[in-house]
Amino acid sequence: MQSFDYLILLLYFCLLLVIGYFANKKQKNTDDYYVGGRNVGTLSLGALWMSSWVGGACILGTAEKSYEMGISSLWYSIAMFIGFIVFSLTFAGRVKEMGDKFRHITYPDLIEERYDTRSRLVSTVTTIVAYIGYTATQLLAAAHIITTITNISLGYSFVIATVITISYTSFGGFFAVEKTDRFQALLVLLGISLFAVPLTWNKVGGLSQLTTNLSPTFFELDTWGVSTIFAMITSIILTFFTSMDSYTRCYAAKSKKSARNGTLIAGFAVLCIAFSVCFLGMSARLLFPDQPGGEAALVQLIITVFPIGIKGLMLVAILSAIMSTADACILSASANITRDIYQRFINPEADSQKVLRLGIFSSVMVGTTGALIAWYSESIISLLVMTFTINSAGLFFPTIGAFFWKRANSQAAFWSMTISLAIVCVWYLGQYLHFNSTVFNIDPLWPGLIVSFTVFSLMSALSTDSSTEMDLTKGILNVSDNR
Template sequence: MQFTAFDAFGKIPFTIQALNNLKYNTMHVIDFIIFIVYMLAMLGVGYYFYKKNKTAEDFYVSGRSMNSWHIGLSVVATDVGGGFSIGLGGLGFTIGISGSWMLFTGLIGAWLSAVFLIPKVSELGHKHKFFTFPQIFNHFYNAKVALLAGIISAIGYIGFTSSQVLAGAKLASATIEGLNIQTALIVMGLIAVIYTAIGGLKAVIYTDTIQWIVLISGLIFIGIPMAYHAVGGYDAIVSSLPAEHLRLTNINGYQILNWSITIIPIWFVGMTLYQRIYACKGEKEAKKAWLIAGVFEWPIMAFMGVILGMLAKVAANQGMFTGITDANSMDSEMGLPVLLATILPVGLMGLMLSSYFSAILSTADSCLMAASGNIVTDIIAKFSKKELSHKKELQLSQIVTLAVGFFAILLASQMQNVLELMLYSYAFMVSGLFIPVLGALFWKKSHPIAAFWSMLLGGATTIILILTKNKLPLGIQLPEKLDANIYGISISLLLFISLSIYHFNKNEKQYGIQNN
């Protein structure tokens, strides 16, 4: 089974191709007003923090003063985002309650990083005033390794930003009568880019908190109760769904392994996460934030998402969707949005649409901040010889964020499918960066040359296997059930250990000869 429920930390929000075939009921003027007010509120938050930002430290890491609840909810909003709204619904539609195990790997990743990663990264970040993830590599390895990591991360997050803006634009054009995709792209993109560029990470975190509350409240108090009532309650669910949809064992070990190897590592290499670790007041607040995020990922949001997907499957089986006679022929990830568009009355549809855009924007703004941080701190700063004042550094950060945002919009407008760029960059990030960061933090024999080549070849292995569908030269076929990241991370690990030991022993030998 192959699923595409992923977003900024690894989970793709939903298949953009599917949105091409989606057409909601058009919005009433009341729904439209609710939606406009919500968007203006997001811009208002950005403008409020624009007045408060004084330095790049304020802009990128919120002055290192955020509390655990704001950070925790921001992590959840960014991580789960659109993947929760539609991707998890697709899992519930396809395999039922067992789809919740996907976000269980998110909980494991969050808690593992809280225990092992945060104690080291938080201390280093505050001590050395780090802004980005690649600065860890510069500290433990060298500038060359950090530059490569910064380039990889920047490309990945620009792709993520484009995909989110494009998804939001397609959702808007499908919902608002008379709105074409290009106009929607400009409007949605500008809203996300402007409040992020002027407000910085603090605006992102506070809007993420608002967006998460809108999303969770909309689904708890509107989506689930109305969908449950519309399909006829528990008896209708039991009679309409296959028995395995109601069991937690309707999944195989390969899928659990693939989810684990794909999702858990991103908690150790995601730029968006490192920015939030640095933004916390200290280690204690960061750990608490990650524990909060883990609990909200699983079981709370995981089960909510798959339950809504299961209700959509019941509605499809009952013939509630216009023009759909066979639920099995329907795009599973479109089940949830079609369900809500079918059952919601005037006013509530506007609220739910705002919830969807909350999920999308909460991922887009964080990706934009990550890409901007990589470019300013990890790339431009490496080649700049000028020491900028706080004011100039802040202005540069805002200008780059605007520029990256505009480029992401342009990319989305020219490429109606940016998923390939996003997927390849993400695969490179996970399979290339995971082992070197573990080595930097936990292994004293780690060597810069080993980090560079394990990053490059580990990531390249994953991309090549994705392109060839796990085929090697001479016609050798690797098991397709295993995700390509497994092989990429394995190559990265092998190279990292062997090259590190070789250079460590070589240095020891040279050192010993010099002493003698």
């Protein structure tokens, strides 16, 4: 790394802080802070979606798995692509219309609108836990990149990544996230797909060199393990329907068309980046076979192969992907705390400025908590898959029922969410404690989903809805039908 490359990195960090400072002056209320005044266009929405999902796992995690096992690593991003397409075609327009009609800001807003307060509370707790976990994975990835680049200790790198990300996110809110994410999405696409791939292709001598010199297992799609792949694909796709940012992105769109098309654009961009990173990870294995892991090999590839200036641009592109995902996660969990806990249960009469100040404070707390969890974590993808499971297993069927099943009721939603969340947590605890049981070798997603589906479907089918719930169901279904 040369001084010019470090200068690019420093300017990038400064730009993020400046954007956060000026965006803070635009915040007038919680609608501005969390959903950007509900007036975001298609391309900006695509960048926001992309930034939410193209983070540490998509870049560093895919590079790590590509370095270790080859093209089987693509399943992670393929699952995201499928999730984008399915959510766009089935839910995006519906969510936007409902959000405008009922002035929703968060996912639990929708859950309470359809079910009841208890269900809202369980969905809020689940979402907060998941998004703190998401935040942790991104800060972990950012810290490792900064450490590799600068040789600063991992502890100091955590501090740098956490302080910068929290600062521009908490003070700038949605406006800062939108501005930085548009800039960062462009950096990622340009840096990885238009600069990194051609330079690396020239260095390794083309795809034929990979097929000739790497093990045949690097070109087998099932190297990761069929059961692992299937569970991962399922949990990621289901998470699109239960993640806070899926709903806030649609609420923020200026129209149903923007909500749908912005989601589709992000899906194809993610697929492009995934194939690019897979190629880089496999190329790094060919050029630097003795690296301790794929993340280090990717950074080594950048430092060794790329010319001065492009090195700095590429490292900024990777940090952009990571930090843009972290800011979305922090803002989502902050909305849960301020909107779904404080404003809903503690102080419903709080004025918008007080809620806005609490939003800034809660963003700081979420980022700090995520950093503490990241400090004790080892694998980016393992932690991320765990949060996907927590976020999706218990919430998916009640969410689908809210839109499509008139008999779905609050008792069924509450108990299916609660019992499923408990089952998933017990399963992970059993795995963590290394219980010698074949039962706990099963991925926690499956018992969580099975319990949630069984409880939700039986209680909905056998119970009698109250008139209030039935009236609300008709209202939401009517909104869904009038697309």
